[in-house]
Amino acid sequence: MAGNNHNKFPWNHVLGFIFSIVLTLLAVWAALYSSLSITAIVWTIVTLALLQAAVQLFMFMHIGEGEGKAQKGTIYFSAFIAVVIVAGSIWVMNAMMHSMM
Amino acid sequence: MKLDEFFVTGDPLIYGADVSIILSMIGVVFVLTKYKKWGWLWKEWLTTVDHKKLGIMYILSAVLMLFRGGVDALLMRAQLTMPETEFLDSTHYNEIFTTHGTIMIIFMAMPFLIGLMNVVVPLQIGARDVAYPFLNAVSFWTFFMGAMLFNISFVIGGSPGAGWTSYVPLAGNELSPGPGQNYYLLGLQVAGIGTLLTGINFLVTILKMRAPGMTLMRMPMFTWSSAITCIIIIFAFPVLTVALALMTLDRIFGTHFFTMVDGGMPMLWANLFWLWGHPEVYIVILPAFGIFSEVISTFSRKNLFGYKAMVYSMVIIAALSFVVWVHHFFTMGADASVNSFFSVTTMAISIPTGVKVFNWLFTMYKGRIKINTAMLWSLAFIPNFVIGGVTGVMLAMAAADYQYHNTYFLVAHFHYVLISGTVFACFSGLYYWYPKLFNHKLNETLGKWSFWLFMIGFNVCFFPMYFLGFAGMPRRVHTYAEGSGWFELNAVASVGGVMMGIGFVILVYNIYYSIRYEPRLTTGDPWDARNLEWATPSPVPYYNFAKIPEVRGLDEFWRMKKEGKKDLDLKKDKLEPIHMPDYSGVPVIMSTFLFISGFGLVFEWIWMGVAGAIGVVITMIMRSFDPDEGYHVEVEEIKEIEEHVRREEA
Ligand code: HEM
Ligand SMILES: [Cu+2]
Numbered sequence: 001m002a003g004n005n006h007n008k009f010p011w012n013h014v015l016g017f018i019f020s021i022v023l024t025l026l027a028v029w030a031a032l033y034s035s036l037s038i039t040a041i042v043w044t045i046v047t048l049a050l051l052q053a054a055v056q057l058f059m060f061m062h063i064g065e066g067e068g069k070a071q072k073g074t075i076y077f078s079a080f081i082a083v084v085i086v087a088g089s090i091w092v093m094n095a096m097m098h099s100m101m
Numbered sequence: 102m103k104l105d106e107f108f109v110t111g112d113p114l115i116y117g118a119d120v121s122i123i124l125s126m127i128g129v130v131f132v133l134t135k136y137k138k139w140g141w142l143w144k145e146w147l148t149t150v151d152h153k154k155l156g157i158m159y160i161l162s163a164v165l166m167l168f169r170g171g172v173d174a175l176l177m178r179a180q181l182t183m184p185e186t187e188f189l190d191s192t193h194y195n196e197i198f199t200t201h202g203t204i205m206i207i208f209m210a211m212p213f214l215i216g217l218m219n220v221v222v223p224l225q226i227g228a229r230d231v232a233y234p235f236l237n238a239v240s241f242w243t244f245f246m247g248a249m250l251f252n253i254s255f256v257i258g259g260s261p262g263a264g265w266t267s268y269v270p271l272a273g274n275e276l277s278p279g280p281g282q283n284y285y286l287l288g289l290q291v292a293g294i295g296t297l298l299t300g301i302n303f304l305v306t307i308l309k310m311r312a313p314g315m316t317l318m319r320m321p322m323f324t325w326s327s328a329i330t331c332i333i334i335i336f337a338f339p340v341l342t343v344a345l346a347l348m349t350l351d352r353i354f355g356t357h358f359f360t361m362v363d364g365g366m367p368m369l370w371a372n373l374f375w376l377w378g379h380p381e382v383y384i385v386i387l388p389a390f391g392i393f394s395e396v397i398s399t400f401s402r403k404n405l406f407g408y409k410a411m412v413y414s415m416v417i418i419a420a421l422s423f424v425v426w427v428h429h430f431f432t433m434g435a436d437a438s439v440n441s442f443f444s445v446t447t448m449a450i451s452i453p454t455g456v457k458v459f460n461w462l463f464t465m466y467k468g469r470i471k472i473n474t475a476m477l478w479s480l481a482f483i484p485n486f487v488i489g490g491v492t493g494v495m496l497a498m499a500a501a502d503y504q505y506h507n508t509y510f511l512v513a514h515f516h517y518v519l520i521s522g523t524v525f526a527c528f529s530g531l532y533y534w535y536p537k538l539f540n541h542k543l544n545e546t547l548g549k550w551s552f553w554l555f556m557i558g559f560n561v562c563f564f565p566m567y568f569l570g571f572a573g574m575p576r577r578v579h580t581y582a583e584g585s586g587w588f589e590l591n592a593v594a595s596v597g598g599v600m601m602g603i604g605f606v607i608l609v610y611n612i613y614y615s616i617r618y619e620p621r622l623t624t625g626d627p628w629d630a631r632n633l634e635w636a637t638p639s640p641v642p643y644y645n646f647a648k649i650p651e652v653r654g655l656d657e658f659w660r661m662k663k664e665g666k667k668d669l670d671l672k673k674d675k676l677e678p679i680h681m682p683d684y685s686g687v688p689v690i691m692s693t694f695l696f697i698s699g700f701g702l703v704f705e706w707i708w709m710g711v712a713g714a715i716g717v718v719i720t721m722i723m724r725s726f727d728p729d730e731g732y733h734v735e736v737e738e739i740k741e742i743e744e745h746v747r748r749e750e751a
Contacts, residue, residue: 070308077420081336084423089372092427096368097437 006080159216175333194579202265217640225311247292389526401468474548489517510570558600
């Protein structure tokens with residue numbers, strides 16, 4: 001199919017690909033080989049994870065090229081699900097850990 | 102690894118299975134060779150990207166899996182009919198309920214519904230195929246290979262035995278050594294790719310490929326339900342993918358995500374599993390709701406009551422389905438605030454569900470109801486599903502769940518919702534849409550026999566289980582004591598199980614019988630139905646619509662018939678060449694490599710896992726250099742085909 005500028009070299013994708021690999025390796029290094037404290041490691045890898053999400057959203061998922069309402073709706077819903085999964089799991093698992101003590 | 106560890110040995114049942122597998126494989130090869138059908142198989146089926154053919158293959162695989170899961174079920178009933186039976190030992194019994202549950206949900210219910218979606222959705226929205234036909238073939242083949250990988254476990258290497266929920270530490274390396282549990286992880290992983298791709302593919306199809314004039318609020322209800330199901334798939338399946346990957350890392354590469362020691366969190370597995378698992382049960386019920394809506398409206402000869410309420414209730418169900426997961430482990434020891442929160446959200450789901458039930462009832466109210474097999478399955482759904490839903494609300498009360506949890510009461514609940522919801526819908530949809538695919542109906546007499554046997558058998562089998570639960574019988578036990586008082590109800594349940602088995606056999610026989618003896622149709626609209634899929638002739642030409650219809654409101658086809666308008670006038674309408682996608686062998690080859698890779702990882706032969714993965718990457722690269730331009734069907738050919746299928750002279 002003909003379409004969105006296929007003749008240009010896809011720099012965005014290549015860069016995104018490199019970024020996502022580098023971010024992953026950084027996380028592996030921080031978790032396994034660095035001498036940071038546990039808290040520092042957790043904050044580092046959470047930050048890296050957020051950066052990783054940003055790379056995916058901007059370089060591969062074209063979050064900037066929206067189509068108005070539907071686009072906004074899906075982004076809000078995704079954010080809702082992400083919060084449910086992350087915050088929900090932390091809340092539930094913490095409650096379990098406390099009552100196990 | 103020694104050969105007798107590779108093949109499962111020592112059990113006469115397994116040897117029997119070995120022999121029948123080998124015989125049926127020889128049989129298939131023999132028939133294909135004798136009638137020179139290999140080329141046909143490759144050209145028409147293995148490489149197809151046609152949504153109708155993929156749908157047929159999905160449904161066929163699902164029926165096959167229903168058979169396998171059904172045999173598992175009957176084995177369990179045989180073991181439980183009488184107390185202290187020694188037909189299956191506890192290990193074998195564990196393996197059977199594990200494969201039964203996993204196969205029924207992942208490899209039967211979902212593929213059956215996705216198969217119907219494949220067949221129906223493009224036709225209902227007036228499209229010529231899905232948005233990404235190639236991807237659709239990848240979906241089917243990854244599902245199929247995942248299913249095969251899971252299914253060979255019982256003859257090669259041993260079955261998983263930690264339940265379809267596979268809770269750790271039971272499913273961990275210490276308590277479940279060997280390949281069994283790995284089969285579960287990799288089979289589901291491979292099939293899960295296919296499901297996720299289906300979710301994306303059909304959502305894009307529904308959003309982007311509707312016929313002109315079909316606004317969102319003019320979409321048929323089955324298409325709506327499919328769209329919402331796709332959204333749930335897209336958000337829920339990645340959670341499963343990650344959870345499975347983490348457990349695979351734990352088991353094969355020695356990490357500690359879910360282990361008891363070294364900082365692992367076993368309960369996190371349960372948490373992640375149900376974060377996917379509860380949305381999953383809605384993935385298998387929403388398309389079912391869509392099917393019932395179509396069938397009930399068609400055979401009540403009325404438009405669907407409360408169309409908007411139906412849509413909004415599904416949207417609400419979809420959102421709520423992500424915030425109730427903890428109800429599956431109320432007893433795991435969270436505090437009262439967590440349990441109360443999830444108790445309330447769970448009960449809230451029953452409100453939109455109840456709205457839908459009333460809408461179906463009002464659709465029938467004052468309708469001219471026509472009873473046939475498709476309609477019978479839909480009618481039976483309503484009361485039976487209500488029983489399942491009401492007992493669900495009983496389970497939703499966290500305090501009460503401490504009594505019900507992991508008893509036969511729970512088993513009865515989820516079979517009431519899954520069988521009278523999902524399975525009845527699959528059968529209803531099969532009877533309803535079958536003529537569209539094969540140009541003849543399924544026989545009504547046999548259909549009614551199988552319906553009554555299955556439906557009554559279902560109640561005889563599962564209703565007593567509620568009382569077994571009250572009497573304290575736990576789920577997942579392979580036997581019980583003489584003095585427990587559970588014998589009578591178990592015996593009754595087994596009778597029901599046999600009735601369901603006979604009902605299923607009649608249904609399958611009906612397909613054979615109908616191919617041979619049912620009269621061929623002379624119309625594309627045998628039910629006098631309402632939506633666009635019936636505007637096409639039967640069998641549907643591979644490009645679906647010679648001319649894309651123009652949609653002016655709900656139930657467009659009904660309106661066309663009222664106005665005496667034909668969908669296509671070969672003499673007057675100007676046709677244009679149709680652009681169609683090429684068939685491709687890449688999906689089946691790529692999925693075979695995935696199978697090889699998965700099989701290697703199951704046995705922890707890393708070289709084989711890597712080799713398979715390289716194969717996958719190579720096929721992906723091949724695909725990305727394939728221009729895939731498709732081809733045009735010329736006007737002459739379209740005319741010829743349409744004259745033939747419509748049996749008219751131009
Ligand atoms: C009115 C709506 C529903 C409510 C309130 C509800 C509630 C519940 C609750 C609280 C449990 C956990 C009980 C326990 O483990 O002790 C449960 C289990 C289950 N439900 Fe439902 N449910 C509903 C509808 C459905 C539907 C529509 C399906 C699927 C089509 C479904 C499938 C299941 C399954 C498969 C399980 C058990 C899984 C397992 O432990 O193996 N439920 N339900
Ligand atoms: Cu649930």
